[in-house]
Amino acid sequence: MKSIQKHEQSTTSILVSAVLIVLLVGSVYISQLIFQEISKSFNIDILDARSIFSLSCFFYAISFFIYGPLSDKVSTRLLVVFGSIGTIICLGLSGIIESFSLYLIIMSLIGFFAASVPAALFAYTAKNTPNEKLPKAMGVMISASIVGIIFSRSVVAMMTDYWSWQIAFFIYASLIVFACLFIPMGIKNTNNNTSNMSIASTYLTAAKLLLNQTVLIFLFVGFLLFFVYLGLSSLLTFYLKGSPFYLSSTVLGWLNFAGISAVIGTIITGKLSQFMTKDKLLIICLVFVSISVITIGFSSNLFFIALGIFCLFLFVFGLQPIVISILNQIVPINSRGAISSLYLLSCLAGGSIGTYLLGIVYENFNWNGVMITCISLTIINIAIALFGLKLTKF
Structure with missing residues (x-):
């Protein structure tokens, strides 16, 4: 009975982790197919709009390396909640501001906050999955990252054509809010400070x-x-x-x-x-x-x-x-x-x-x-x- 229950918890954990990775990784890529619509909103040249993705992606990359060592020291649940809430707030703000310079800062912050979720969950999955199931579990995580890129760009582009990119961003933020409701049942609140090596080392x-x-x-x-x-x-x-x-x-x-x-x-x-x-x-x-x-x-x-x-x-x-x-x-x-x-x-x-x-x-x-x-x-x-x-x- 215990082994069955443990297996169900493991499946739930992988499922919740995969959904969160899809949405948070995807949030970095949501602007890629709608540069034209965003450039019209801020009355800028369409080629200038490419800096939206460049900055978001750059901060995502840098932040992933920052969060990597932290995943051994800080609670996984705390990192996931921190990144999710930060991304939700930024997505909400991006739809109401009128300054393009401020918009660039907010989209860069999406990259910063979003990175904490895959960084924490990749480490969490590796630590809490039996060795014989680890390749399959990590394959799910990598696939979730890829699906996140495809899903976010496609769905946001379609919603932008139907409504507007601002509404599309609000709906996307709502999806992350809904996914966060399952964090308590999918991610155990464990102490990750198990390494003797300092973060600086x-x-x-x-x-x-x-x-x-x-x-x-x-x-x-x-x-x-x-x-x-x-x-x-x-x-x-x-x-x-x-x-x-x-x-x-x-x-x-x-x-x-x-x-x-x-x-x-x-x-x-x-x-x-x-x-x-x-x-x-x-x-x-x-x-x-x-x-x-x-x-x-x-x-x-x-x-x-x-x-x-x-x-x-x-x-x-x-x-x-x-x-x-x-x-x-x-x-x-x-x-x-x-x-x-x-x-x-x-x-x-x-x-x-x-x-x-x-x-x-x-x-x-x-x-x-x-x-x-x-x-x-x-x-x-x-x-x-x-x-x-x-x-x-x-």
């Missing part, structure tokens, strides 16, 4: 990893990967809303659902890694990322653009387990938590910077300039990965 240990050349190479692989992936995803909004497509936010929302392939990608590479070496899988995926970018950039047919988006998500996220696995083999066991945080930081920092810099390229050299840049970077990334693999000697 934890940060210092993580910083020392940056002195490893091979670690830096694979962190840079993640940086360039997300530079192209998130940068291109953001600029695609401008491209498809202009000539010759003139797509609405609702159609963009439906098109964005092609990105659900990201979940498939993580599963496929996980299975293939049992039959193929990591180095071959890594290079194959990077090559197909390049092909996906070319398909998106030079297709005039929406079907092929959707296919390109499907493949881009498939291979970008299919790469994640491979790169993380390689990094975990490079560093000591007691640094595996730190390297995961550093990798996430490098990926999201790449996405934030990519969104901003590719916007400048788009402004000066139009869509073709963005394509040439992205294709060049994907090819450079393959060369960097090959060099890194030689150093690892797997």
Whole structure:
């Protein structure tokens, strides 16, 4: 009876954690398909609106690394509630303010608050799941993050077309409020202060990893990967809303659902890694990322653009387990938590910077300039990965 009850509690915990991760990770990405509507509200140039996502994503990345060590010291429930309430307040405020500068600050704070939830819940799941069930549980958490990106962008874009982005943000905040009601039954109020290492020592240990050349190479692989992936995803909004497509936010929302392939990608590479070496899988995926970018950039047919988006998500996220696995083999066991945080930081920092810099390229050299840049970077990334693999000697 006790074992059955424990299993039910574990299932409830995973379910509640997954829903919270979907909504909080998603809150960082909600502006990506509605730059045009937001720019009209604040009477700014549409390209200036890209800074909304850049700042939100950048603060999310930095904050995730800040919260990582705290998850060993502070109650999981406290971190989750703190992040959820902060995000809810910011979403509410974003819909009523009239200053774009203040709006940028609030959207940056969404990134800061939202990061505490996945940081805390990933650690919580790892600590409270039996070893034999851990791969499956962590797979659910990673999939929840991916679904959060797809769900938030698509649903908010559709609600924006039907009502307005302000109402869409209020409704999204209400979904987080509703999910928070289940925190007491899904997340135990445990004491996480079990490590003898101080927070300062934890940060210092993580910083020392940056002195490893091979670690830096694979962190840079993640940086360039997300530079192209998130940068291109953001600029695609401008491209498809202009000539010759003139797509609405609702159609963009439906098109964005092609990105659900990201979940498939993580599963496929996980299975293939049992039959193929990591180095071959890594290079194959990077090559197909390049092909996906070319398909998106030079297709005039929406079907092929959707296919390109499907493949881009498939291979970008299919790469994640491979790169993380390689990094975990490079560093000591007691640094595996730190390297995961550093990798996430490098990926999201790449996405934030990519969104901003590719916007400048788009402004000066139009869509073709963005394509040439992205294709060049994907090819450079393959060369960097090959060099890194030689150093690892797997």
